[in-house]
Amino acid sequence: MxxxxxxxxxxxxxxxxxxxxxxxxxxxxxxxxxSIAGPVAVGVALLDVQINSSGWxxxxxxxxxxxxxxxxxxxxxxSDWVRGWAxxxxxxxxxEEHGIxxxxxxxxxxxxxxxxxxxxxxSELAESGVQLILDGSHNWLGPKAMGIxxxxxxxxxxxxxxxxxxxxxxxxxxxxxxxxxxxxxPGYGLASNKGYASxxxxxxxxxxxVSPIHRxxxxxxII
Numbered sequence: 681m682x683x684x685x686x687x688x689x690x691x692x693x694x695x696x697x698x699x700x701x702x703x704x705x706x707x708x709x710x711x712x713x714x715s716i717a718g719p720v721a722v723g724v725a726l727l728d729v730q731i732n733s734s735g736w737x738x739x740x741x742x743x744x745x746x747x748x749x750x751x752x753x754x755x756x757x758x759s760d761w762v763r764g765w766a767x768x769x770x771x772x773x774x775x776e777e778h779g780i781x782x783x784x785x786x787x788x789x790x791x792x793x794x795x796x797x798x799x800x801x802x803s804e805l806a807e808s809g810v811q812l813i814l815d816g817s818h819n820w821l822g823p824k825a826m827g828i829x830x831x832x833x834x835x836x837x838x839x840x841x842x843x844x845x846x847x848x849x850x851x852x853x854x855x856x857x858x859x860x861x862x863x864x865x866p867g868y869g870l871a872s873n874k875g876y877a878s879x880x881x882x883x884x885x886x887x888x889x890v891s892p893i894h895r896x897x898x899x900x901x902i903i
Contacts, residue, residue: 687741687742687839689736689740689741689840689841689844690839690840690841691733691734691840691841691842692839693833693836693839694707694813697831698729701809702808702809703728703808703810704726704727704728704729704763704805704808704810704811705727705812705813706725706727706792706795706810706812706813706828706842707725707836707840707842707846708722708791708812708813708814708815708821709743709815709843709844709846710788711723711743711847711850711851711854712854712874712875713780713784714876715874715875715895716876716877716881716894716898716899716902717772717861717868717870717875717881717891717893718854718857718858718870718874718875719769719772719775719787719854719857720769720770720775720780720784721767721768721851721853721854722767722769722784722787722788722791723791723845723846723847723848723849723850723851723853724765724766724846725758725762725764725842725843725845726762726763726764726765726795727842727845731763732761732763736758736761736841736845737754737758739753739754740754740758740841740845742837742838742843742844742847743847743848743851743852744837745838748855751852751855752852754848755848758848758849761845762842762845764795765795765846766792766794766795767791767853768786768787768789768791768792769790769857770783770787770790771893772892772894772895773892774786775895776895776896781820785820785821788820788821788825789821789825789826792825810828811831812825812828812830813831813833813840813842813843814831814836815832815833815837816832816833816834816836817834818832819832855874858870858871858874858875865891867887867888868881868888868891875893882903885903
């Protein structure tokens, strides 16, 4: 087994917050940031120390470390295991208009708003404490975190089960959308490349030109 595939996420980092008296942790991760077509997506996965202290799916990893087949296989188990989850997206047009960092924050705020739309859950979080764990070293959520404290952690998608869960949920949700977009925007190979700059995708761009779902300003060095 390679070192890449042997990375196992755990609850160690989340446990530091649970041990401090916080009941809830929200893992956050983005997918699609480097693609040239389609939206950027941000997944959020809510863990409750009272029900999520063990039992996560055995094959759960950072979505980049497991195959598409495995991601699809564990998707339902991951969504059933977490207390709650949501995926927010920002379109290619929004990325063009506002830049990728603002678009990430917008997608993240949409995911959090969907996750917390139930007033009863918001009350629970307010009463029992909640911490957000964001993959990476930069807090691109900024003020869009709906007042929830943010802790950034490099490789959180690899090391933290909450963020790994968010990663898988976001990746599968976005990938399924890209398969749908392949039907409405054929010729770019979106079902297989998921919007990234594969040879088939670049060939399609040169033959068909840019579609409304492409990030036009990202294509200057490609076509």
